[in-house]
Amino acid sequence: MLKILLKGHDKYYATADVVRLFFPSPVEDKEGGMVFCKNAPDIEIVSELTPSGRCICHANGKEYFFDGRSEEAGREVKRSLYMALTDLTGIRPPWGCLTGIRPTLVALQTDSAEDLAERYLVRPDKAALALKTGREEVRILQKIAPADINIYIGIPFCPSRCEYCSFVSSDISHHMGRLKDYKEHLIEEIRLLSPKINRRIGTLYMGGGTPTVFDDEDFKELIDAVYENLAIDKDCEVTVEAGRPDTITRAKLKAMADHEIRRICINPQTMNDVTLAKLNRRHTAQDTLRAIEDAREMGFDVINSDIIAGLKYETADDLIDTAKKLIDLDLENITVHTLYKKRRASMSLADVMANDAAGDVDKAVSEVYLMLEEAGYRPYYMYKQKDTGHGLENTGFEKGDTACLYNVAMMTDARDVLSFGAGGMSKRVFGQVDTAKYRVERCSSSKDVLDYMMRTEEIAKKKADFFEL
Numbered sequence: 001m002l003k004i005l006l007k008g009h010d011k012y013y014a015t016a017d018v019v020r021l022f023f024p025s026p027v028e029d030k031e032g033g034m035v036f037c038k039n040a041p042d043i044e045i046v047s048e049l050t051p052s053g054r055c056i057c058h059a060n061g062k063e064y065f066f067d068g069r070s071e072e073a074g075r076e077v078k079r080s081l082y083m084a085l086t087d088l089t090g091i092r093p094p095w096g097c098l099t100g101i102r103p104t105l106v107a108l109q110t111d112s113a114e115d116l117a118e119r120y121l122v123r124p125d126k127a128a129l130a131l132k133t134g135r136e137e138v139r140i141l142q143k144i145a146p147a148d149i150n151i152y153i154g155i156p157f158c159p160s161r162c163e164y165c166s167f168v169s170s171d172i173s174h175h176m177g178r179l180k181d182y183k184e185h186l187i188e189e190i191r192l193l194s195p196k197i198n199r200r201i202g203t204l205y206m207g208g209g210t211p212t213v214f215d216d217e218d219f220k221e222l223i224d225a226v227y228e229n230l231a232i233d234k235d236c237e238v239t240v241e242a243g244r245p246d247t248i249t250r251a252k253l254k255a256m257a258d259h260e261i262r263r264i265c266i267n268p269q270t271m272n273d274v275t276l277a278k279l280n281r282r283h284t285a286q287d288t289l290r291a292i293e294d295a296r297e298m299g300f301d302v303i304n305s306d307i308i309a310g311l312k313y314e315t316a317d318d319l320i321d322t323a324k325k326l327i328d329l330d331l332e333n334i335t336v337h338t339l340y341k342k343r344r345a346s347m348s349l350a351d352v353m354a355n356d357a358a359g360d361v362d363k364a365v366s367e368v369y370l371m372l373e374e375a376g377y378r379p380y381y382m383y384k385q386k387d388t389g390h391g392l393e394n395t396g397f398e399k400g401d402t403a404c405l406y407n408v409a410m411m412t413d414a415r416d417v418l419s420f421g422a423g424g425m426s427k428r429v430f431g432q433v434d435t436a437k438y439r440v441e442r443c444s445s446s447k448d449v450l451d452y453m454m455r456t457e458e459i460a461k462k463k464a465d466f467f468e469l
């Protein structure tokens with residue numbers, strides 16, 4: 001077990017956040033002044049904040065401290081602990097002691113890749129990526145007027161549950177009846193709120209789950225209702241995250257194309273059929289190719305595909321092969337996600353040290369980034385998830401200035417988002433990011449589909465009050 005005794009400070013969360021970069025599920029024992037982690041090797045560390053504001057970690061008769069510019073206490077604690085754990089475990093998470101979900105924000109604050117690498121111990125290639133991506137986020141954000149409202153419509157159902165899924169999602173193979181009811185309630189919520197929306201709609205994103213999980217008729221009814229009720233003008237960016245290729249039919253593509261929707265996400269995650277079957281995704285690489293071909297034929301001119309690095313059954317070569325196949329299809333957007341590997345939970349230090357898969361995924365992701373940049377793609381938004389496997393990030397790439405504005409609005413927490421459906425989060429942004437007046441207020445819908453359907457009217461009213469509509 002890993003035990004860290006806190007001395008001269010009470011930075012439990014900062015300490016646990018750094019431990020989480022190395023091992024899962026740290027626990028804070030505030031009465032005992034400790035953070036400990038059972039899923040880790042036997043290591044004892046004393047994390048001491050000295051009166052001069054320097055944090056020193058003592059372990060195995062050694063002292064770990066950063067011998068450069070001094071930072072605020074929380075950062076000092078993280079930095080010295082990161083140094084101790086990298087030395088004691090041999091693991092070197094690429095984002096250094098940065099534990100937040102938005103490395104681009106910190107990169108923009110430092111405005112120097114070198115500074116980011118030095119102060120936060122971030123690997124130089126990641127520091128450069130964060131700064132480049134952060135600058136793109138700023139450039140793209142300027143295309144979304146702060147006075148506009150951005151709309152999210154959530155469909156938390158999928159044809160089957162992927163083995164790695166951690167989202168709020170219901171397996172419709174068990175809830176077919178509920179899917180139709182959900183559509184009705186979603187349309188009702190849109191009808192209740194739409195007359196009150198007195199702001200221009202800047203972007204609209206339909207996501208999931210799998211929005212194309214409906215049958216052709218219900219899907220068309222939903223899309224038509226969205227356009228009948230919401231004032232979507234010709235400059236509004238509309239994106240439908242179709243997701244699973246096997247749910248995409250020509251009739252559904254036509255339902256979207258009839259409203260001049262031109263952006264769609266067709267997400268294979270991998271182009272390896274063996275992996276797809278093991279993951280319970282119930283589609284093949286050929287389904288992806290067919291869906292992309294149909295979408296192109298119907299006039300969709302921005303297609304995004306998501307891929308996942310670190311899938312349980314895949315090697316680095318599989319990831320590179322998937323990326324190559326998608327690049328060859330000349331897609332406008334490719335988003336590279338990294339997966340949290342739960343099996344790390346039961347690993348001993350010996351397992352971790354012997355397991356070179358983490359390093360392989362890291363190298364493969366770097367190689368995929370290089371392939372994308374050589375093919376003309378640019379990173380334009382990025383985020384990290386807590387407990388992301390291998391300490392890696394998720395990065396969206398685009399080419400030809402086709403970035404998805406909604407993604408940037410959502411990820412940067414810099415624009416208002418009104419969310420319809422179960423599980424969605426609406427948010428209002430006050431003041432400009434990085435100013436004293438900046439703050440974000442959030443209003444959640446119900447995550448439970450049944451509860452959402454029972455309280456649709458009440459939930460719509462709550463959102464109307466939240467936005468003062």
Ligand code: SF4
Pocket residue numbers: 157158160161162164165166167169208209210243244
């Ligand atoms: S498609 Fe996405 S939301 Fe649906 S089950 Fe798979 S991972 Fe979960």
